[in-house]
Amino acid sequence: MSFEARVVILNYQGEGLLPQCLPSVVEAARAAKTPTVVTVLDNLSTDGSELYVHNHFPEVEFVKAAQNLVLCSYNDYLRTMEEPVAVLLNNDIRVGRDCIDPLMEKFMEDPQAFLVAPRVMSFDGKAVEAVDTRFRMRGGMPWISARYPGYEAHAMVPGKTFASGFGAFSRTKFLELGGYDRRFLPGIFEDADLCLRAARSGYRLYYEPRSVVYHMGQASFKKKFSSYSRESLAYRNTFLFVWKNFRDRGSKLHRVLFLLPWVLWSLARGKAAFFAGFLRALILSRGRS
Secondary structure, three states: OOOOEEEEEEEOOOOOOHHHHHHHHHHHHHHOOOOEEEEEEEOOOOOOHHHHHHHHOOOOEEEEOOOOOHHHHHHHHHHHOOOOEEEEEEOOEEEOOOOHHHHHHHHHHOOOEEEEEEEEEEOOOOOEEEOOOEEEEEOOEEEEEOOOOOHHHHOOOOEEOOOOOOEEEEHHHHHHOOOOOHHHOOOOOHHHHHHHHHHHOOOEEEEEEEEEEEEOOOHHHHHHOOHHHHHHHHHHHHHHHHHHHOOOHHHHHHHHHHHHHHHHHHHHOOOHHHHHHHHHHHHHHHHHO
């Protein structure tokens, strides 16, 4: 069985990022044994992103989203694709020349594969940034990290992972699950939510260290949102993630018991972002009830 792939790079105001990242993606697509094409999915940029792509890489498809839905723009675009595997990347990621084929192998071996995530290095390539992701509940709140204690020792160990915001996804399974949930817009936890739904549906999520990418880390996100906004958004989406995905009686009781300690901890540290996030989550969740 053979597969085809499409790399889809989500872009917003990436005129300064694309020259640092897109050439490596195009080179990787050309080098892959897997037939691979590249698309830049643009979230209504007003800079010179489109001109750069057309002038330097005319073979790369440049598609404008109907509206800027951040990662949720993938939902509509993947419906138009024919390739069975979508390699989803941000515009602040450059890739290793041989990154595509190792991602594809799991889809050929395992029909239940939903995600194959790469090894993530710092943009300069000097440090491991992320390997397989781990998840557990801590004090009634989710702890999700690819930089857990000792993660460096697992950098070259293939295996399962909990979630990833980028990597290779089964297009049909992604769409079957409804893609990214808009309640988490403009971002944070939408990837964990999607991957948790995939795992609960019986699909498998893999980590493949032979595939390497180099990540700047929220380059576009940090331009648009202050540190306080990002922190309050993280708290808001943490609550939304828990309230959406852990609804049984035991989970609800667990949350109630731990809410007061979290409130006291936040008061003691002057964490205004915690309260702002909690209130925003409460308002949003009531609007959906």
